[in-house]
Amino acid sequence: xxxxxxxxxxxxxxxxxxxxxxxxxxxxxxxxxxxxxxxxxxxxxxxxxxxxxxxxxxxxxxxxxxxxxxxxxxxxxxxxxxxxxxxxxxxxxxxxxxxxxxxxxxxxxxxxxxxxxxxxxxxxxxxxxxxxxxxxxxxxxxxxxxxxxxxxxxxxxxxxxxxxxxxxxxxxxxxxxxxxxxxxxxxxxxxxxxxxxxxxxxxxxxxxxxxxxxxxxxxxxxxxxxxxxxxxxxxxxxxxxxxxxxxxxxxxxxxxxxxxxxxxxxxxxxxxxxxxxxxxxxxxxxxxxxxxxxxxxxxxxxxxxxxxxxxxxxxxxxxxxxxxxxxxxxxxxxxxxxxxxxxxxxxxxxxxxxxx
Amino acid sequence: xxxxxxxxxxxxxxxxxxxxxxxxxxxxxxxxxxxxxxxxxxxxxxxxxxxxxxxxxxxxxxxxxxxxxxxxxxxxxxxxxxxxxxxxxxxxxxxxxxxxxxxxxxxxxxxxxxxxxxxxxxxxxxxxxxxxxxxxxxxxxxxxxxxxxxxxxxxxxxxxxxxxxxxxxxxxxxxxxxxxxxxxxxxxxxxxxxxxxxxxxxxxxxxxxxxxxxxxxxxxxxxxxxxxxxxxxxxxxxxxxxxxxxxxxxxxxxxxxxxxxxxxxxxxxxxxxxxxxxxxxxxxxxxxxxxxxxxxxxxxxxxxxxxxxxxxxxxxxxxxxxxxxxxxxxxxxxxxxxxxxxxxxxxxxxxxxxxxxxxxxxxxxxxxxxxxxxxxxxxxxxxxx
Numbered sequence: 001x002x003x004x005x006x007x008x009x010x011x012x013x014x015x016x017x018x019x020x021x022x023x024x025x026x027x028x029x030x031x032x033x034x035x036x037x038x039x040x041x042x043x044x045x046x047x048x049x050x051x052x053x054x055x056x057x058x059x060x061x062x063x064x065x066x067x068x069x070x071x072x073x074x075x076x077x078x079x080x081x082x083x084x085x086x087x088x089x090x091x092x093x094x095x096x097x098x099x100x101x102x103x104x105x106x107x108x109x110x111x112x113x114x115x116x117x118x119x120x121x122x123x124x125x126x127x128x129x130x131x132x133x134x135x136x137x138x139x140x141x142x143x144x145x146x147x148x149x150x151x152x153x154x155x156x157x158x159x160x161x162x163x164x165x166x167x168x169x170x171x172x173x174x175x176x177x178x179x180x181x182x183x184x185x186x187x188x189x190x191x192x193x194x195x196x197x198x199x200x201x202x203x204x205x206x207x208x209x210x211x212x213x214x215x216x217x218x219x220x221x222x223x224x225x226x227x228x229x230x231x232x233x234x235x236x237x238x239x240x241x242x243x244x245x246x247x248x249x250x251x252x253x254x255x256x257x258x259x260x261x262x263x264x265x266x267x268x269x270x271x272x273x274x275x276x277x278x279x280x281x282x283x284x285x286x287x288x289x290x291x292x293x294x295x296x297x298x299x300x301x302x303x304x305x306x307x308x309x310x311x312x313x314x315x316x317x318x319x320x321x322x323x324x325x326x327x328x329x330x331x332x333x334x335x336x337x338x339x340x341x342x343x344x345x346x347x348x349x350x351x352x353x354x355x356x
Numbered sequence: 357x358x359x360x361x362x363x364x365x366x367x368x369x370x371x372x373x374x375x376x377x378x379x380x381x382x383x384x385x386x387x388x389x390x391x392x393x394x395x396x397x398x399x400x401x402x403x404x405x406x407x408x409x410x411x412x413x414x415x416x417x418x419x420x421x422x423x424x425x426x427x428x429x430x431x432x433x434x435x436x437x438x439x440x441x442x443x444x445x446x447x448x449x450x451x452x453x454x455x456x457x458x459x460x461x462x463x464x465x466x467x468x469x470x471x472x473x474x475x476x477x478x479x480x481x482x483x484x485x486x487x488x489x490x491x492x493x494x495x496x497x498x499x500x501x502x503x504x505x506x507x508x509x510x511x512x513x514x515x516x517x518x519x520x521x522x523x524x525x526x527x528x529x530x531x532x533x534x535x536x537x538x539x540x541x542x543x544x545x546x547x548x549x550x551x552x553x554x555x556x557x558x559x560x561x562x563x564x565x566x567x568x569x570x571x572x573x574x575x576x577x578x579x580x581x582x583x584x585x586x587x588x589x590x591x592x593x594x595x596x597x598x599x600x601x602x603x604x605x606x607x608x609x610x611x612x613x614x615x616x617x618x619x620x621x622x623x624x625x626x627x628x629x630x631x632x633x634x635x636x637x638x639x640x641x642x643x644x645x646x647x648x649x650x651x652x653x654x655x656x657x658x659x660x661x662x663x664x665x666x667x668x669x670x671x672x673x674x675x676x677x678x679x680x681x682x683x684x685x686x687x688x689x690x691x692x693x694x695x696x697x698x699x700x701x702x703x704x705x706x707x708x709x710x711x712x713x714x715x716x717x718x719x720x721x722x723x724x725x726x727x728x729x730x731x732x733x734x735x736x737x738x739x740x741x
Contacts, residue, residue: 018665034723183713184710184713191674224717245717248717259720
């Protein structure tokens with residue numbers, strides 16, 4: 001159900017050449033990066049988070065941040081990857097369709113391009129992303145059933161982050177998946193003029209395994225789903241893949257080939273879950289360098305809460321004051337404003353909006 | 357008083373059925389919703405006839421005669437009729453005022469006659485009036501597209517007709533408009549007459565054809581019955597034949613039966629061959645009818661719900677009717693269609709997958725730092741929320 005959502009109702013009539021459907025998707029527009037860009041985003045997110053947390057530590061207890069070993073961007077990514085591999089375990093447990101799993105994985109990856117592990121622990125984000133994916137792919141499950149099957153989880157763990165996750169995704173829930181493209185390639189192989197004689201189901205199953213492995217890599221953030229699917233097909237059966245690609249775009253086969261090769265090597269190198277032991281040490285360190293503002297009960301957390309509370313209270317009392325004044329003047333909607341007062345008022349409102 | 361009997365029984369409130377519900381169970385049916393009722397016998401022109409040829413009459417529980425102020429509560433048999441100046445009056449008022457000849461309308465003082473009252477079909481008298489005027493206009497302004505050399509003139513004519521109709525409906529320059537109509541009538545009397553005749557001819561032809569078809573159907577039904585009868589007799593005769601032969605001949609019983617069966621089969625095949633020629637004649641009537649339908653209907657252009665500028669890779673793949681596919685096997689094997697109940701079609705799923713397989717194949721991956729949407733660390737704002 002992801003495709004229709006991405007087709008705008010009104011296309012601009014001015015563009016003479018027709019625009020390919022995939023290029024109208026949010027996946028193409030907002031979630032396509034170069035590998036270098038991905039690295040830089042992660043690095044800058046990590047740096048920003050570290051500086052914020054360091055400041056918080058210092059504010060809490062001066063000098064306490066000097067011996068804290070913060071996570072690096074790579075370590076963060078490792079942790080995210082581990083929890084991505086956990087998604088497929090959970091999906092197997094709940095017997096969710098492949099689409100749910102793939103969507104949840106995409107949400108996870110996209111979320112951590114806008115947030116850092118030190119702010120939001122991937123375990124909770126993973127649960128929320130999966131729950132959100134069941135809803136956006138039309139495979140709903142009740143929250144109680146969902147949490148009761150996962151140990152040490154209560155509904156609020158899932159729901160608290162839901163809006164944050166959705167917001168980080170930019171509310172762009174539609175994802176184009178490689179496994180569907182692979183299915184399409186598999187079907188389309190049957191329409192080739194000289195249909196390969198031995199179309200064994202094993203090849204499809206192997207290719208599907210490679211698609212699943214590709215979910216542990218950054219492939220979907222760099223390449224189009226059809227390219228990933230073709231690469232997986234090529235890993236399973238190079239002959240079928242080249243025959244099919246040749247029938248589709250004979251002229252482009254040369255330019256496509258390097259891309260496919262890159263994806264193939266990416267999948268074979270990075271397409272496996274990380275070593276649990278190495279992740280465990282990272283996770284242990286994460287406990288020490290988590291953003292204290294996000295840890296319920298810590299001093300920084302309480303300070304932030306108090307600050308928020310104070311701001312809200314201030315706003316409320318100011319509003320109440322205004323209303324009371326207006327009531328005293330007789331007209332509950334206040335007096336007619338003079339021209340200058342109006343100007344001032346408008347400025348005040350605009351400022352207030354900016355603060356929000 | 358002799359003509360009173362001629363004009364029908366409604367003046368005595370006898371023959372005309374009106375508001376069957378209202379007169380039988382007054383108290384239960386007392387609702388304020390307006391109703392349209394059909395009266396079986398009406399002596400009036402006017403009103404609008406429904407498909408069965410009966411005039412449906414507007415009827416409401418709130419009816420009040422504007423002249424005598426009598427309402428349905430006082431007089432359950434109250435029936436309001438509409439005058440030619442489009443004012444309502446109850447039957448008893450009409451009787452009282454107009455029995456002694458033409459008299460002025462008590463509301464607008466236009467001189468009215470008793471016979472010029474018509475039953476009301478529409479709740480809104482404006483509609484009633486418009487329908488009557490349009491019916492009158494259609495009688496005289498009956499030129500067709502063929503009577504004009506080009507579309508432009510035909511459209512001008514239609515506009516003029518609409519203009520006159522509008523004037524009459526809204527009482528604008530009535531005398532002048534009437535003069536225009538009279539002038540038109542005088543000018544085109546021959547053509548009007550001709551078109552009326554054409555219309556009648558066409559209606560006549562249609563009636564005749566329908567009649568012929570009906571006869572044809574009856575004939576065929578009769579034929580079918582007769583055939584059935586014959587077949588039954590044939591079967592009986594066959595049975596008797598077999599028994600006779602078995603009685604008289606000393607051949608093997610199985611052979612005798614097989615022989616008479618073969619004979620019977622031969623006879624039935626001969627009969628069905630003669631039937632085939634009979635069906636030929638019916639298609640002629642159907643052809644005529646379809647031709648008549650063609651002349652009136654506008655060709656139906658297929659509706660395209662979504663027209664946009666998106667390229668959906670339609671030239672990159674071609675759907676086959678059926679695929680060998682293990683993924684969708686369960687759905688396709690589902691005989692009762694439980695899985696397809698929501699309108700799921702495997703073909704659609706296939707098409708979507710095929711489309712996705714070729715979508716963006718030629719998209720080059722981004723390289724370097726020249727990415728489009730600059731995602732900055734400013735987004736951490738969200739995280740601190």
